[in-house]
Amino acid sequence: MHNDPPQPPTEVLDTGTCWDLLRGVSVGHLAVLVNGYPEVFPVNYKVDQQSVVFRTGEGTKLRAAGGPLAVALEADGHDDAKAWSVLVRGKAVILEPSEELLAGPGLTLFPWEAGKKDHYVRIVPTSVTGRRFTITSPLTWWDHVGHAAPVDSA
Structure with missing residues (x-):
């Protein structure tokens, strides 16, 4: 039994705060459906107004993102x-290269992985949600090895 102080509740974030947090990191996880199963890919991204843009090459990620199904991007x-x-x-849209794109988010969007990454994809959101919570001390979860919790024999 611990006498830790109660933790504050999880904070549900408003959309503006979510966008601000997304602007502060550059890597997220793209979730798509491939042959009926979820696949998750790390992507470098940039926030462009109220959407997310990333670069990718030919392959599974591009085919799935460009399909008719919704996608999700998670960052933390x-x-x-x-x-x-x-x-x-939201819905992913494969973008045609343009001066506006290359001068905007495309100018500073550099994937970490080498290779040809000449396709730009924009996620047009249908929802943006987030939460923030206090990190619990690891000691909260500490269970002393060799000292089993008492068993109620009633």
């Missing part, structure tokens, strides 16, 4: 005391 982060998670759900 933390500081010493709090963690957050934001989920962008």
Whole structure:
């Protein structure tokens, strides 16, 4: 039994805060459906107004994102005391290269992985949700090895 102080409740974030947090990190996880099963890919992204843009090459990710099904992008982060998670759900649109795109988010969008990444994809959101919570001390979960919890014999 622990006498830890009660933790504050999880904070549901408003859309503006979600976008601000998304702008502060550059890597998220893209979720798509491939042959009826979920697949998750790490992507470098940029927020462009009220959407998310990433670069990719030919392959599974591009085919799935360009299909008729919705996609999701999740990103998260933390500081010493709090963690957050934001989920962008929507439709992915494969973009035609343009001066506006290349001067905007495309100018500073550099994938970490080498290779040809000449396709730009925009996620047009239907919903943006997020939450933030206090990080619990690891000691909260500590269970002393060799000292089993008492068993109620009643």
